[in-house]
Amino acid sequence: MLELDLRRVPSLGPDVLICGTGIAALSAALVAAENASVMLVTKSSSQESNTFYAQGGIAAAVAPDDSPEAHLRDTLAVGCGLCDEAAVRKLVTEGPALVQKLIEWGTPFDRSKNDELHLTLEGGHGHRRILHANGDATGRAIEKSLHQRVHDHPNITLLENHFVIDLLHKDGVCYGLVALEIKSGRFLKIEAKATILATGGLGQIYRESTNPDVTTGDGMAMAFRAGATMEDMEFVQFHPTTLYVAGARRFLISEAVRGEGAHLLNTKGERFMARYDEREELAPRDVVSRAIVDEMQRTGATNVFLSLAHLDPKMVLERFPNIRQALKQYHLDLTKDRIPVRPACHYTMGGIRTDLEARTDVGRLLAAGEVAACGIHGANRLASNSLLDGLVMGTEAGKQALKLAQEPQPTFPDKKVTPILPREEIPIDVDDVRASLKSLDSRAAGIVRDGETMTNALQMLDFWQNYVYSEEFATVKGLELQNMLACAQLVIRSALKREESRGAHQRSDFPQTDDTRWKRHLDFNRRDFE
Ligand code: SIN
Numbered sequence: 001m002l003e004l005d006l007r008r009v010p011s012l013g014p015d016v017l018i019c020g021t022g023i024a025a026l027s028a029a030l031v032a033a034e035n036a037s038v039m040l041v042t043k044s045s046s047q048e049s050n051t052f053y054a055q056g057g058i059a060a061a062v063a064p065d066d067s068p069e070a071h072l073r074d075t076l077a078v079g080c081g082l083c084d085e086a087a088v089r090k091l092v093t094e095g096p097a098l099v100q101k102l103i104e105w106g107t108p109f110d111r112s113k114n115d116e117l118h119l120t121l122e123g124g125h126g127h128r129r130i131l132h133a134n135g136d137a138t139g140r141a142i143e144k145s146l147h148q149r150v151h152d153h154p155n156i157t158l159l160e161n162h163f164v165i166d167l168l169h170k171d172g173v174c175y176g177l178v179a180l181e182i183k184s185g186r187f188l189k190i191e192a193k194a195t196i197l198a199t200g201g202l203g204q205i206y207r208e209s210t211n212p213d214v215t216t217g218d219g220m221a222m223a224f225r226a227g228a229t230m231e232d233m234e235f236v237q238f239h240p241t242t243l244y245v246a247g248a249r250r251f252l253i254s255e256a257v258r259g260e261g262a263h264l265l266n267t268k269g270e271r272f273m274a275r276y277d278e279r280e281e282l283a284p285r286d287v288v289s290r291a292i293v294d295e296m297q298r299t300g301a302t303n304v305f306l307s308l309a310h311l312d313p314k315m316v317l318e319r320f321p322n323i324r325q326a327l328k329q330y331h332l333d334l335t336k337d338r339i340p341v342r343p344a345c346h347y348t349m350g351g352i353r354t355d356l357e358a359r360t361d362v363g364r365l366l367a368a369g370e371v372a373a374c375g376i377h378g379a380n381r382l383a384s385n386s387l388l389d390g391l392v393m394g395t396e397a398g399k400q401a402l403k404l405a406q407e408p409q410p411t412f413p414d415k416k417v418t419p420i421l422p423r424e425e426i427p428i429d430v431d432d433v434r435a436s437l438k439s440l441d442s443r444a445a446g447i448v449r450d451g452e453t454m455t456n457a458l459q460m461l462d463f464w465q466n467y468v469y470s471e472e473f474a475t476v477k478g479l480e481l482q483n484m485l486a487c488a489q490l491v492i493r494s495a496l497k498r499e500e501s502r503g504a505h506q507r508s509d510f511p512q513t514d515d516t517r518w519k520r521h522l523d524f525n526r527r528d529f530e
Contacts, residue, residue, distance in 0.1 A: 004178065004187060004417050011189040014039035014157065015405035016398075017176055019164055019219060020198035022051035023139075023387055024369025024394030026146040027098075028196050031398025033155040036405035039190065040156065041179060043163040043476065044214050051390065053212060054139030055254035055322065056122055057132035058391070059384035060099045061092060063119055066127045068092040075385060078124040078284045079378025080503035081519050082232070087356055087375035090396075095388045098395060099131065106145040109133050120319075121259035122383035124284040130384045136254050136322045142387065162188065163476050164218065167195065168412045169226040173363035175412035177222075182476060193409055194364055194401035197223055197352065198394060201370040202236075202487040204480075206345035206446070207438040210239050210252045216480040217487030219371040223352045224486060228360045230524045231373040232350035233487075234494035234505045237381055238447050239346035240264075240288040243339065244303040245330050250344045253306055253323055255383050258282060260319060262308045264292070265338060267301040286380045286504045289343040293447050296342065305338035343447060347386060349377040349504065350494070353523060358397035364404060368397040373521075379503025430478045433464060437481070441488045445495050450509045454496045461489050489529075494522050 015036035018025050029038045061071040071092040076083050103109060109131045110118045119128040133141035150156050162179040168191065169175065176191035199219030203211025224230055241257070241264075242250040258264070258281040266272050276291035277283035283291075292304050308316050313335035317324060324334045332339055351373040358366045358374065368374075369390040376389050444457030468485055500514040501507050 005415065006189050006412070006417060007415055009178070009187045009189045011191065012039065013191050013409065015192060016194045016196065016401040017041065017190055017192035018196040018198060019177070020200065020369070020371075021158075022198060022200055022369060023142060023146065023390035024397070025196070025198035026143070026150055027391050027394030028198060028368060028398035028401065029150055029156050030146070030153065031395050032194075032401045032405065033153050034402065036155065036402055038156045039159060039192070040150070041159045041162050041164060041177075041190070043161065043182065043218070045160055051139045051387065052143050053210070053252070054387055055136040055252055056256040056259075057120065057130040057138045057384050058099060058142070058387040059122075059125065059129050059382065060095045060131060060388060061127075061129055062096050062099065062117060062131070063127065063129060066129050068096070070127055071129060074124055074126050075376070075382045076378075078380050078382040080380055080513070081515065082378035082502070082521065084375025090356055091376050091385065091388060091392050094392050094395075098391045099388075102142060102145060102391070105149055107133060107142050109141075110135065120256045121282065122255040123258065123279070123282045123288060124382045130256065130259070132256065134321070135318060136256065136320045139387065163479060164222065165479065166417070167222050167226040167365065168417065169362060169365075170413055172227060172361075173410070174226060174365035175410060178417065180479075191409070191412055193407060194366060194404035196358075196397045196401055197365070197367040197371050198369045198390075198397070199371050201348035201351070202484070202491070203345050203348070205438060205441045205484045205488045205491070207442040208242070208250050208342075208344035210242055210250055210344050210346045216484050218480065218483045219367070220351055220490070221483035221486040223360065223362070223365065223367065223371075224490065224526060226362050226365065227526055228362045228365065229353040230350065230490055231353035231521050232379075232494070233348075233490040233524065234498050234522065235349035235377075235379050235503060236345060236445065236491060237285055237347040237349060237504045238289040238343040240285055240292055240343050241306055241341040242344040243327070243330075244342045245340060248330060251326050252346075253339060253341055254320070255285070257306060257308065257320060257323070260315065261311050262306050263310070264288075265305045265307050266295050267299050267304070272304075284380060285383065286506070289447050290506060292343055303340040303342045306341050307338050308334060309336055311335075347381055349373065349379065349381055356396070357400050358393055359400060364410070366397040366400055368393040379505060428467065430475065430481055433468065434477065434481050434484065437461075437464070437484055437488055441491070445488075445491050448506050448508050449495055450507060451496060451499075454492050458489065458492050458496065461485060461492065465489070490524060494524060497522055
């Protein structure tokens with residue numbers, strides 16, 4: 001494998017280095033920048049993140065008749081016994097004040113006629129507590145207000161179009177990273193007193209995903225390579241309702257649509273959720289996704305339908321302008337037509353294990369948001385808790401980074417590194433392997449799993465690894481493929497090990513929940529693969 005001589009590479013040295021530009025990254029940056037120089041690095045443009053596409057909203061107990069305690073109870077119930085109660089308590093108690101800050105910073109959360117915040121309902125919530133903005137464009141509105149502050153901040157620099165190849169680490173300590181400037185092909189070394197990973201999840205390892213193309217598990221894979229412990233990687237959430245139109249992107253149809261009363265119908269036009277759960281369309285996501293899969297199998301169909309035809313069209317148009325517009329391209333009218341939907345991969349509950357101060361088990365390396373697993377989501381995430389997680393834990397990561405920034409700058413001791421490096425003329429069709437990986441993962445580690453299919457899939461991934469890891473790719477797609485492969489192996493290995501069904505992890509060969517053996521987290525470290 002090629003070596004990179006770090007002495008020949010231009011270098012930068014902010015106090016705090018943050019990978020990502022979603023809500024966790026931006027929140028961390030604003031806190032750390034109070035007394036430190038901060039650099040945000042992203043492989044694409046600063047807008048491209050899961051946060052930007054979030055529709056439904058951000059959950060917080062802000063209504064006078066709601067409480068953090070009630071929000072805590074709902075989160076724990078949906079997490080199926082694997083949430084860390086202290087982490088959830090931190091989320092629900094610190095969340096409302098931070099949401100208030102978002103309002104002060106200009107996030108235009110929607111209000112009702114009497115100027116009170118308009119709160120909606122989603123699956124698993126016992127109370128209307130979801131704040132939303134511009135109807136169904138909440139993530140975009142939050143990003144806009146955070147970006148404005150980041151952009152105006154004199155201590156924050158934004159480095160776009162830089163692909164992070166690997167972390168610089170030695171003896172369990174992180175010193176920064178090596179990045180590839182995508183346009184010029186030049187390398188860059190960035191050393192920092194604290195490095196925060198806030199790169200989001202791994203949705204792109206599945207064929208059908210609500211996530212943007214950038215979510216290839218880069219942060220998880222590079223933390224794993226640096227020796228960080230990965231936790232609960234088997235818990236991958238599928239969103240029940242993404243648009244199913246041949247040739248169309250798997251566009252999310254927000255759960256808030258069901259929160260406002262939409263019905264799910266099978267291809268015979270029957271409502272079916274009552275047969276699966278008394279909460280009907282507002283059961284937690286894992287329940288609704290499995291019910292849809294059952295119903296599709298029962299009726300021999302490729303999808304089910306969402307119907308809003310019985311709701312007030314004025315309300316529908318006001319609440320969901322973004323979805324309405326997206327559907328118009330396919331000549332579908334949200335107020336009248338049946339909208340074809342099916343589940344797609346949406347969110348990773350597992351990730352880089354952190355404590356409640358966002359610290360990983362690699363020194364000077366912090367992680368926050370979807371890339372991390374700090375115990376908030378357990379085996380299944382409660383709807384609209386992810387933006388709140390990014391806000392709370394991103395803020396926490398910023399505070400910890402600020403502490404590290406007061407210490408002297410450590411210098412990476414090695415002169416050379418052997419990261420996965422680019423090389424031209426690779427004899428592999430990257431697009432083909434990528435498509436095969438997505439299909440394999442969807443088949444083996446989708447909504448319902450079994451040991452035999454996963455064992456076969458893992459053998460295939462291990463075989464691909466032999467030649468994919470040894471290559472030095474010149475393209476971002478190739479580098480991403482290596483990260484996707486590492487994440488797919490982690491998901492399937494963890495899913496194979498957990499011989500029970502719990503939350504988002506359902507096994508047809510182990511259909512029961514087994515608290516005696518499995519009411520615990522599953523951790524994997526690089527050493528387990530050696
Ligand atoms: C949605 O709008 O349904 C997505 C919100 C979430 O993932 O929590």
